[in-house]
Amino acid sequence: MANCSRCGKKFGMLESGYGGLCAQCHYLNTIETGSPVIQQQHQERVERDLAIEAVMLTTETQAQDLQIQERISIVTAECAYGMHVFKDLFATVRNIVGGRSEAVQKTMRDARETVLYELKREAHAVGANAVVGVDLDYTQIGETGWTMVMLVASGTAVRIEE
Incomplete structure (x- = not known):
């Protein structure tokens, strides 16, 4: 078992392909450091999810x-x-x-x-x-x-x- 270098969470061998990050931190890192297109897609997903919850x-x-x-x-x-x-x-x-x-x-x-x-x-x-x-x-x-x-x-x- 390894520890995530960002959040410290332990993760197994299946998540080891993310450069020392757990899957969730890898996802967040991709959004934060990704291209404007990735950031825009994430923002649209968040807005859609909030709109669905508001129904x-x-x-x-x-x-x-x-x-x-x-x-x-x-x-x-x-x-x-x-x-x-x-x-x-x-x-x-x-x-x-x-x-x-x-x-x-x-x-x-x-x-x-x-x-x-x-x-x-x-x-x-x-x-x-x-x-x-x-x-x-x-x-x-x-x-x-x-x-x-x-x-x-x-x-x-x-x-x-x-």
Whole structure:
């Protein structure tokens, strides 16, 4: 194991091709010392990511304080998560004896966060700054022994007055 010469983080053999830097510091170094084109691309990526994060999501279909200027499109996002065999096993035991399964809850939380971010991305891609009427639907796919959970988020992409 080597230490990054910039941040001190330890990194393994797979990251050793970056001149003594970990992958993250190499990326940052490339941006800082790179050509104006690379710096411009990075700035555009940061601005796009901030704009995506700023997209508002609400389950309301008619909010009094939202002034909808334009209804653009229906947007959807899907996320399928496999439930790990051991998570399934422990969840089954918890189901029999009672209690909550933190592993399953974490998987569901991760799925929700992922699908809501994807919904924001889809809305941003069509020029919206909000999604109203957001609905989340969970579906179990598969039989006992091999289970996936599919989460679908949908809503109406709109442009609201800022």
